[in-house]
Amino acid sequence: MAKRIGIFVCHCGINIAGVVDVERVAKEMASYPGVAFSTTYQYMCSEPGQNLIRQKIEEENLDAVVIAACSPSMHEETFRNVCGEYFNPHMCEMANIREQCSWVHDSEEATEKAFKVLKATVEKLRGNEDLEPIFVPVEKRCLVIGGGIAGIQAALDIADAGHEVILVEKEPSIGGRMAQLSETFPTLDCSQCILTPKMVAVARHPNIKLMAYSEVIDISGYVGNFNVKILKKPRYVDEDKCTVCGDCEDVCPAIVPNEFDMSKKARKAIYIPFPQAVPSTYTIDREACLGLAPLACAQCKEACEADAINYDMQPEIVEEKVGAIIVATGYDLYDKERLVEYGYGEDDDIITSLEFERMLSASGPTGGKIIKPSTGEEPKKVVFIQCAGSRDRKHMPYCSSICCMYTAKHAMLYKHAVHDGEAYIFYIDIRATGKDYEEFIARVMEEERINYIRGKVAKIYREGDKIVVWGVDTLTGKKVEIKADMVVLAMAVIGREETRDIAKLLKVAVGEGNFLKESHPKLKPVEALSRGIYFAGCAQGPKDIPATVAQASAAASKVLAMFSRDKLEKDPMVAVVDEEHCSGCGICISVCPYGAMQRQPNGKAKCIEALCEGCGTCAAACPSNNIEMKNYSDSQIKRMVEVVI
């Protein structure tokens, strides 16, 4: 049945009416095919404007409406809601005669264009069908990938709200980088002391299924209904039996560097990365062990009174169904070997900021004592270099955002430990934008008598037992040469390589520095473009602990909002395959980025509506034109093309 279309042209004050001859447009469009009624109004989006639409729908018996006003991104929802009171909301379309018309063209041109835009919109509307929202069920369980502070916080929030969480961590223990830190700016509380209670809470929580030493290897499905495969790596130690007595470690003959201590301390092949590890258990490092199969040593098993060691443990694949996924895979530091322009080679006395954190930590390789690594002596002169690899076109162009703060902290902690020591900090700018951060920096500068040098370092080289740092003080224009005992590089923060692998599995985008790309940089900072996937912490961009925790709670609240419903509504503008004529060539299956096009047993393609996001790539690719996009059909678009020319 032919539609009775009503046209409502908005003046938008003088924004449109000051340029476009709205009265003429409304008048002439009244006689366009299919149009039953046409009028103008001052502000269509206002309450009286909306009431006018209601009134005319009733009086004129309209069953479809075009609002010629601003961009659909502004008010499409508003008007569809109004029309939805009377008929299917998809029978309401907007014609953009403001952003892409009255604001950019002169009067005559704009009026002509307004006609064309309106005609095209009427043509589209004439081809529209009633669409009902597609509902998909929600599996109210959440997968959290990465057990740093971001993943821990998100998991706790969701679990506390009563939903099950599967927390997957690839390392033997959760905790992430925060477990490696000494004291935290700006308050200098001990990092582990504030973190470990949360780690223990994770271990104890009845709603959290912790899978440490595990990796996600496959993800399929869609929002509300993801299927996940998780690989549980064998620890060769039974988590439940291990009492962490340490007898095994004492007898283990294989010694390797401990990654947790940035390899500055040794560990055994059977090890616990740090004493407060969660889950609290030993793990055998397969690579370092003298040999599991065939068994070459077995000293640990003999020593273990709890009988926790099992050399026959096998990798296990666990399948889980979840409704939402939070990616919290954290960060790494940029490789210091890549800063070739400084000219240094391997040098024990040039260390990264994380290595220095370990040195400062009471549980670290030196027991909290600051030493010059090559000699073990107390370093009397230390140079800290900020923006090492950050804000640098040759390396990472962005600001790593946390280095100004932790370098100030490092210099302060150094001065507290070595009273007669001298600390120099090379910086480009000081960025201390967090709460109480500026005060912290000011305190460091004033009370600790640290030499802040504004400028870049040109060269670093060894001269006897000293490391010479050459730079320019850009405030005085003078060259600076410092003969230091130790150099600490505040390396650029980058997303972990593993984040790329996870992003591939999830089909979400990764940008510069391996950071996950959010749906909207301002309004959707924790959401992926694909629904049901959220980000938290440094995996999304460099940030400090407060911002990480805030983001984790934000991601959790998004998940909880989703879990508060039993069914999810999704946009019904999906693809439909004409099955009768489908040749089964499979091109649509190969082009669909969402795996929504699937081959049926009869060889023909079918669109899984719950997966389809409505991009239309399949419709454009189908060689026999047997795929249509609902309310964006080929014939609709061709009619639009015709009337705009």
Added chain:
Amino acid sequence: MSFEPKIVAFLCNWCAYAGADMAGTSRLKYPGNMIAIRVMCSGRVDPEFILEAFEKGADGVFIGGCHPGDCHYVSGNYRTRRRVEMMKRLLEEMGINPRRLRLEWVSATEGQKFARVVKEFVEEIRQLGPSPIKKEEAI
């Protein structure tokens, strides 16, 4: 009367259409010869739509999508890039100057770029003159 080019544009909803809105919000003037049809993704643009436009008398066809890597639907714009390359060759064979088909990446923030490329394109088509297909019809 001087020649006024008729141009059809297909703009993806997430980047190019939003970029065109941004040009409006920034009140950047550009010629009104081009009318936009909003599609969800540039990957929706069927080569048939381009042919249809030329057949119906368009002097130029413009496709606006997200920058490579930024497509809202992951990879639609890569398909578009390939299709446009193919279409340019086809147009050439048909005797239509391939410059009459233009693909541009415009992000939601690039109002300036949108206004600039529209100006350029309209100017280019003006130089090229009316589409040969239209001339044939006129004869």
